[in-house]
Amino acid sequence: MAQAVAKPALRALKCTQCGGSIELRGGHNVRSIVCQYCGSCLDAKDEFKLLHKFVNNKRPYMPIKIGASGKLRGVMFTVIGALQYEEREEGEVYHWLEYLMFSPTHGYVYLCYEDGHWVLVHEVKDLPETPVELFSPRKTKFKVRDKSFKVFESSGAQISYVEGELTWLAKQGEKIMYLDAVCPPYMYSIEQRGSEQEFFWGEYISPAEMNEAFRIENIEPASVFCCQPMLVSPLFEAFSKGALAASVLALIMYFMISSNGRTVFQQNFTNQLFADGETSKEFKVDSPGTLYGITVQTPNLKNAWSFFDVRVVDRDETNQLFTMPTALSYYEGYEDGEYWSEGETEVVSYFRVPETGEFKLAIDGEGGTGEEPAPNFSLGNVAVTIRKGVRLGHYTLSWFVLCLLLAAPYAIKYLRFEQARWHSDDDDEDDD
16 A cells, blocks of 8 residues: 655756746656646747647646556556546536556556546557447447457547646647447557547556555545446356356256157047047057156137046056146136237146056046036047157256356346446447
8 A cells, every 4th residue: 555655756847938836757758748837838849838828727626646656557657647538418518537647667658537437548559350440339349459349439529628748749629539448347449639540458447456556535436437347256256157157057958858759649539538538549668667748738728628637547448557637728818908818728747657568548528618617518629649758857957047046146246237337328229
């Protein structure tokens, strides 16, 4: 938590316009100096002659003062200049600060400040792998340094305040066009002044790190910044991502393991089964212990219910091996002009036969449209299908649901964080 005690050697001069004291901290590449007292822009390369003057140069709120020093990313920097940019959009005015900082060993970098957020920025020569237009649509994706960036904002702004040393000539009201793309915690920016384009790489600096480096007022951000990373416990993140990976694996295993089997029997039964019951044709079991599935379908069931007692019996119909009580109902209609439906017309049950042999199905049934069975109730037909070699993956599906629930808190937090990141300018767009 140390603010640097040692500072670069200072040179001092007096403003050639007002006589105010000016300290020089920025090295040999400083091009201009703006007096904090009178707003005069002096030429650092030509005996500090007046270049122009900033009028109504009212100093904005500045969390860090020019001359402050602090260590960021292991490098000691000194703040030598500051600019405020102003952007107007739909009647609203937005401001942000850019501090120019200097290190004798690492040169010049920018420290951007907006609404309690900080981004450390330096100019780069790295270009996107594919051409990017300055006014690309929001969420356009491109890669730089093998990182995938997404366009966050593309707009224009102008300089509204300047103070201190700069490595270029700034003019009051000077306009820039810019594009900001994000890959948290990184930001990639394209900035155009006139016909010249520059490219910048930024990294989000947490308020805690800023407070430690510069001992500034603890300003808690009120919103999520465009390149702000979501900070969670490493253990919580690893556990959640592991649970998510396990849920995906369980889902893959479910589809690999599950099987509807092979159809070995299929028969349609008529309404006769409602009167006296009915016995099916024979089907053969040649793999004892194999799981079989019985599917009962009533395709013509509508605004009614039906109940069936399906039994697997031996060839002589003397021994019962399996029974499947089955209730089906299906209702539909319109209410206030809206269509609705409930119930089902199909049900599946599973059984195993412990021995080989010839077997039959014995089926009894009843049904109706009211609470009591109707003697002459008609369904048209009832389709019964038997499949052999059914494999159930319900346990993997349960594992999938469990892992998904374990991963849910992190996923919900992440989605809410991303929604907050993109929401401010996303009223007319859908999130990806």
